[in-house]
């Protein structure tokens with residue numbers, strides 16, 4: 001049992017840290033400032049007002065009037081509560097963490113690794129592992145602490161998530177189990193030169209389509225170096241966070257990752273009247289095409305919308321059409337997803353309050 005003065009000191013320190021995080025959040029939800037005032041289209045390079053990209057024919061299929069109207073109505077109706085990136089609790093939580101890390105002088109690789117680690121399992125509950133193993137003043141995470149935290153997490157994978165892990169040259173899983181596999185991946189990634197280059201680029205801020213191309217090249221290289229992990233779906237989840245904190249400017253987005261079989265991909269197929277399978281490069285092109293059409297509609301919000309928000313809302317649109325039953329209540333897949341996420345978030349807050357970690361999750 002700590003003494004009264006020590007307890008007071010802990011309380012005071014925690015309050016100070018929390019206040020600092022709050023001040024930063026009020027100043028800007030984005031950590032990185034952007035300098036580009038006159039905005040060019042990342043696809044054609046001319047000013048947004050003169051861009052004619054909406055006239056280009058889609059890479060496949062045709063934009064269907066009925067579904068497109070329905071999607072625009074969905075956007076106008078706040079997209080079921082997931083209209084913008086910051087509406088997702090997991091994205092918001094990671095942005096809070098990045099704010100605090102930056103304010104306390106966290107090194108670029110630690111920021112990069114924190115986001116990759118969080119997205120690896122994509123669980124709010126694994127957040128505690130990041131907070132406890134990555135301290136701002138240090139050059140690298142405390143690996144032992146990270147491994148222990150992973151051991152304490154009962155289920156690493158999110159409900160309904162496809163397990164993904166680092167594979168060896170013969171396609172089999174590296175290591176004895178998921179935890180060993182994860183630790184091996186994390187440690188090797190931390191030392192990889194392309195991960196370090198990407199981390200440095202992100203902390204400086206990616207502002208042009210050319211810089212974005214370089215990031216894409218580095219991520220491709222990391223994906224081929226670490227087979228089984230950092231695929232399109234994870235890459236999209238990483239980009240969502242980096243776009244939200246403005247480490248990647250939305251004006252630099254030449255295209256955006258869309259994984260086959262996801263809600264975003266399925267929605268694109270509905271919108272373009274495609275019944276067969278579609279490759280990832282084509283899905284990326286369809287997303288860009290749709291973005292330019294949405295940009296001309298009343299649902300577009302110039303200050304916040306980007307390829308990232310269009311991808312996010314397409315996923316929500318697809319899930320909003322799925323019907324399921326939970327505890328005798330009929331709801332959509334989207335509503336159930338939000339419910340699960342909120343429950344996980346509440347559990348995490350309780351968990352962090354009970355632990356000795358000096359971290360406070362903001363009221364929602």
Ligand SMILES: [Zn+2]
Pocket residue numbers: 041042043044045046051052053
């Ligand atoms: Zn254009």
